[in-house]
Amino acid sequence: LTGWTLDEAAGKSLGQVFNIVNEQSRLSVESPVAKVLLEGVVVGLANHTVLVRRDGTEVSIDDSGAPIRDDQGNITGVVLVFRDITKRKKTEETLAESETKYRRLLDGMTDTAWVIDDECNIIDVNRSASESLGYTKKELLKMNLTDIDNNLKAEKIKYLVKTMPKDKIQVFETAHTTKNGLKIPVEISSSLVTYKGKQAILSIARNITERKKTEATLYLNKILLEYLLAINKMEETSKKELLDFALEAIIKVTQSKFALISLVNDDQTILTIQAWSKNAMKECKTTQKPTDYYLSQAGIWAEPIRQRKPIFIEDYNAANLKKRGLPEGHVKIKNYLGVPIFEKDVVVAMAAVANKNGFYTENDALTISSVMNDTWRIIQRKNFESEREQNLSKLSMLNEKLNVVGSLTRHDVRNKLMAIKAKTYLLKKKNIENAELIRNLEGVETTVDSAAALLAFSGLYEKIGAEELREINVEECFNQALALRRSVQNVKIINETKGLTVIADKLLSEVFYNLLDNSLRHGQRVTQIRLFTIKDGNKLKLIYEDNGVGVSEENKDKIFVGGFSTGRSSGLGLKLIKRVIEGYGWSIVENGEPNKGAKFTITIPQTTQE
Known part of the structure; x- marks a missing residue:
């Protein structure tokens, strides 16, 4: 040496x-x-x-x-x-460095980290664990895992520890309780490790509060959309049934226990309760249960009508000069939200909810307004049914369109769909690493896209007959439809209508677009599409044909019926074509040969073609 x-x-x-x-x-x-x-x-x-x-x-x-x-x-x-002692010293330095890295790694995590022994005793934690739960590290090291996890039973926790797999990470959800009693939802990822020479369990707990809120919001938005679409299809339902359905909707989407819907009379003096939750009626022990109330005498619950705005009451039992008191035996009210419903700046109704497990928010008020606005529109449409029935026969087509689109209030529903899609996009962007959530969000987007397609159809349908007929160049009109279909690049197009003009409107382009779409979607092997004409006496036949699989004999009479489809489309395209064609005074049939191609023949009287 x-x-x-x-x-x-x-x-x-x-x-x-x-x-x-x-x-x-x-x-x-x-x-x-x-x-x-x-x-x-x-x-x-x-x-x-x-x-x-x-x-x-x-x-x-x-x-x-x-x-x-x-x-x-x-x-x-x-x-x-x-x-x-060079080797020993090197080993000690390596261990010290490893311990330092371990501690830095652990304390640098935003997730909470726990090391526990096989008896669930906490033997190490990171800084985040102390900060999130409000305990000092010294306090946590004296505790057992069962002291902070009140969501799972102690036996279940110990079972999970005892059965910890050796070769994979165990993942599950639970909740940790802070020192002040607040419960935090967490996702646990646990695995076996060696800690100071002994086998232990390292558990990483991720706070999933925001994810749970996102999932809940997404679920409630989905429920809201389902209710809105359902409400807009309830034209044949009675007013009482419609209001009861709306009541059920606002209870569910606001997660309330009680609710009521009242209507206001024309001079704004009396409000009449039209629907109330079954739970409220079961628990209510009052001997008198009036349905009509003078607005001037009603208590704080009627403030939304008087103040013309949503009223939030977080503690209904708190002192308030506007309260008139509840009658003996009335159901106990914990919190309250009342929302006025307007028509042309006049309060026509009020919807109120109570006893939510938590606080009511502006989003709850907007949700109630959405449900009630659509409900009120349906009620108003019902009030005009008798008047519509007296319309002249020249309004028959308009009546049919109203029946088709009557179940959809396009403007409001489209805005709601766009809002849902925008929120879905933001959620996907924010949770890009959460594959399961992304998958669920994409499912919501698919549903929204389908609803949007129905809105687009109803919009086109409404335009039938609305535009004044004029001369239309068929060749140019067909080419415009072609320009909107990028997938026709590999299909040979033969357009033999040069110089042909007909009396129609710009919806003729939609006719050609839907025919092209039908060929490309259902023709399977289409490589050629041809548009040409044949003179037939004082009529002109405008023929559209492709060389795909064609239409079977059994389906020829069905293809123009709304909702019929051999694939995954809405089945509304050909119905739209037929109504547009008939609106011009023409006719259309499918007379192609099965397995040799589809052939749609449009017959145009001499008076409507040049």
Whole structure:
């Protein structure tokens, strides 16, 4: 170790042969020999001592010096024992560095991290665990996992620990309780690790509060959309049934226990309760249950009508000068939200909900307004049914269109669909790593797209007969439809209608577009599409044909019926074509040969073509 042989070292001073310095300060270290001779005890070296060998290289050592005594106990010399601890020191440094990295990694995580033993005792935590739960690290290290997880039973927690798989990560959801009693939903990822030489469990707990809120919002938006679409299809339902359905909707989408819907009379003096929740009636023990109330005498619950705005009451039991008190036996009200419903700036109704497990928000008010606005529109349409029935026969087509689109209030529903799609896009962008959530969001987008397609159809249908007929160039009209279909690039197009004009409107382009769409969607092997004409007496036949699979004999009478489809389309395209064609005074049939191609023949009377 010293680099000196015995012969070379003999006679030399100890400091010359045994040259030791402090590794960090580089100062000489006092030889333990002097201390042994002075004190007569065994002496060891301080840490960080290195021996400078004869050739100048250094080696980490530890040593001890012990006195040599004669028979009388007198010190006659010193035994100096030292050894190379380079490897041991390297190991210790590696362990210390590993411990430092482990601690930095653990404390640098935003998720909470827990190390527990097989008895569920907490043996280590990171800084985030202390901060999120409100306990000090010292307090947590005295606790058991069952002290913070009140969501799972202690037996279940211990079972999960005992049955922890050795070769994979165990993932599950639970809730952790903070020091002040707040419950935080978390997703746990646990795996077996070696901690300080013993087997332990490392659990990473991710706060999923926002994810749960997002999932709940997404679910409620989906429920709201379903209710809105259902309400807009309830034209044949009675007013009482419609209001009861709307009541059920606002209870569910606001997560309330009680609700009521009241209508306001024309002079704004009396409000009449038209629908109320079954739970309220079951729990209500009052002997008198009036349905009509003078607005001037009604209590705080009628403030939304008087103030013409939504009223939020977080604590219904708090003192308020506007309260008139509840009759004996009335159901207990914890919190309350009332929303006025307007028609042309006049309050016509009010919907109110109560006893939500949490606080009511502006979103709850908007949701109630959405449901009630659509409900009120249906009620108003019902009020005009008798008047519509007296319309002249020339309005029959308009009546049919109203029946088709009557179940959809396009403007409002389209706005809601766009809002849902925008929120879905933001949720996907925010949760891009959550594959399951992305999959569910894409399902919502598909549903929204389908609803949007129905709105687009109803919009086109409404235009039938609305535009004044004029001369239309068939060749240009067909080419315009072609330009909207990019997928026709590999299909040979033969347009033999140059110079042909007919009396129609711009919906003729929609006719050609839907015919092209039908060929490309259902023709399967279409490589050629041809548009040409044949003179037939005083009529002109405009023929559209392709070389695809055609239409089977059994389906020829069905294809123009709304909703019929052999694929995944809405089945409304050909119905739209037929109504547009008939609106021009023309006729259309499919008379192609099955398996040889589809052939649509449009017959145009001489008076409508040039």
